[in-house]
Amino acid sequence: xxxxxxxxxxxxxxxxxxxxxxxxxxxxxxxxxxxxxxxxxxxxxxxxxxxxxxxxxxxxxxxxxxxxxxxxxxxxxxxxxxxxxxxxxxxxxxxxxxxxxxxxxxxxxxxxxxxxxxxxxxxxxxxxxxxxxxxxxx
Amino acid sequence: xxxxxxxxxxxxxxxxxxxxxxxxxxxxxxxxxxxxxxxxxxxxxxxxxxxxxxxxxxxxxxxxxxxxxxxxxxxxxxxxxxxxxxxxxxxxxxxxxxxxxxxxxxxxxxxxxxxxxxxxxxxxxxxxxxxxxxxxxxxxxxxxxxxxxxxxxxxxxxxxxxxxxxxxxxxxxxxxxxxxxxxxxxxxxxxxxxxxxxxxxxxxxxxxxxxxxxxxxxxxxxxxxxxxxxxxxxxxxxxxxxxxxxxxxxxxxxxxxxxxxxxxxxxxxxxxxxxxxxxxxxxxxxxxxxxxxxxxxxxxxxxxxxxxxxxxxxxxxxxxxxxx
Numbered sequence: 001x002x003x004x005x006x007x008x009x010x011x012x013x014x015x016x017x018x019x020x021x022x023x024x025x026x027x028x029x030x031x032x033x034x035x036x037x038x039x040x041x042x043x044x045x046x047x048x049x050x051x052x053x054x055x056x057x058x059x060x061x062x063x064x065x066x067x068x069x070x071x072x073x074x075x076x077x078x079x080x081x082x083x084x085x086x087x088x089x090x091x092x093x094x095x096x097x098x099x100x101x102x103x104x105x106x107x108x109x110x111x112x113x114x115x116x117x118x119x120x121x122x123x124x125x126x127x128x129x130x131x132x133x134x135x136x137x138x
Numbered sequence: 139x140x141x142x143x144x145x146x147x148x149x150x151x152x153x154x155x156x157x158x159x160x161x162x163x164x165x166x167x168x169x170x171x172x173x174x175x176x177x178x179x180x181x182x183x184x185x186x187x188x189x190x191x192x193x194x195x196x197x198x199x200x201x202x203x204x205x206x207x208x209x210x211x212x213x214x215x216x217x218x219x220x221x222x223x224x225x226x227x228x229x230x231x232x233x234x235x236x237x238x239x240x241x242x243x244x245x246x247x248x249x250x251x252x253x254x255x256x257x258x259x260x261x262x263x264x265x266x267x268x269x270x271x272x273x274x275x276x277x278x279x280x281x282x283x284x285x286x287x288x289x290x291x292x293x294x295x296x297x298x299x300x301x302x303x304x305x306x307x308x309x310x311x312x313x314x315x316x317x318x319x320x321x322x323x324x325x326x327x328x329x330x331x332x333x334x335x336x337x338x339x340x341x342x343x344x345x346x347x348x349x350x351x352x353x354x355x356x357x358x359x360x361x362x363x364x365x366x367x368x369x370x371x372x373x374x375x376x377x378x379x380x381x382x383x384x385x386x387x388x389x390x391x392x393x394x395x396x397x398x399x400x401x402x403x404x405x406x407x408x409x410x411x412x413x414x415x416x417x418x419x420x421x422x423x424x425x426x427x428x429x430x431x432x433x434x435x436x437x438x439x440x441x442x443x444x445x446x447x448x449x450x451x452x453x454x455x456x457x458x459x460x461x462x
């Protein structure tokens with residue numbers, strides 16, 4: 001379903017009202033990114049840094065589904081949500097994306113073992129940015 | 139939902155009972171008003187909806203049906219059906235799921251809010267437990283294992299979502315670990331203390347003694363004696379008032395305080411910092427910072443701005459879902 005101009009207007013209004021800097025929406029065949037221009041902004045999306053590492057097992061990627069700042073641990077907790085080698089269940093939380101005052105969870109799309117947390121704490125991530133690589137169970 | 143185990147006086151609280159003060163009925167209500175509001179905002183509840191205030195761990199509860207819930211206030215180790223729940227978070231329980239709350243690593247009171255609120259009767263305009271009068275809340279008493287609490291009809295399933303804890307957004311500078319800096323305005327009998335004693339009040343590190351609870355916090359620190367004994371008739375006092383009883387050790391009146399008292403009042407905690415006192419742990423230290431009335435209002439505005447941003451941010455999430 002295409003995004004209508006009136007929807008974009010409405011989204012822009014919501015953004016400026018709520019003090020959120022940017023939003024990215026992806027649907028099959030289209031991507032919409034709205035950025036509120038606040039002067040000196042520094043948005044850099046994390047890249048799939050570990051992509052060239054040899055991967056022998058079937059990997060799945062947990063991705064961000066909202067644009068914001070990635071946090072590997074809750075600010076009140078020292079321990080990150082997941083670390084390499086950790087077994088996780090389908091739907092387990094692997095990190096947070098901070099948007100305004102909201103903390104949106106990044107969840108594992110399947111059960112497995114954490115290979116690597118790809119995104120760095122503090123990095124700006126967007127819709128679909130890879131956050132963690134998970135080795136699927138056999 | 140059924141309480142499976144509880145440690146210490148957990149109670150049902152809303153924002154408080156405000157219209158009965160003239161009859162000597164205190165406000166009761168959440169010791170951390172900001173955390174209660176935040177939990178209700180996360181769930182799309184009325185901000186005055188009743189929640190459970192939990193001051194000690196462990197605590198365990200079983201949900202009787204599918205239900206949205208939120209944890210705000212203290213930082214705790216919590217699990218629902220084996221899944222960990224981060225601080226200041228909303229989640230969804232299925233009928234039969236057990237919520238387990240273990241250690242409290244930060245703060246002093248956890249708020250468990252549920253979609254639609256806890257549906258105990260309104261008594262004298264509030265659902266808060268009035269311990270002194272033994273009414274309101276759940277039969278006017280602390281919760282016990284085996285209590286089955288009625289919940290208002292819950293909203294539709296919601297996504298997991300967290301919010302930034304108030305003490306990150308509203309962080310105060312220069313607070314050492316295990317020390318809470320509390321802004322106060324001076325009160326009626328401040329001048330009954332000589333300059334040296336007043337100076338002790340501001341420089342003192344005030345330890346929160348174990349004789350501190352929802353009624354009041356008894357502090358331990360320098361000896362505070364007035365120039366001459368002050369004997370006043372009992373007069374109206376409010377939560378936040380800091381009295382100096384004859385033993386020279388301050389008492390901060392809290393949400394279950396009596397509505398009147400006669401001890402000299404040296405200062406009053408500003409509303410914007412009362413929740414910080416509510417989250418200060420037994421054995422930790424308070425320090426008092428003198429604040430002008432206008433600065434107290436500015437601090438209150440800052441607190442309101444945080445809550446406003448929460449409301450808009452959480453609403454944004456729901457509106458975006460409706461847009462897609």
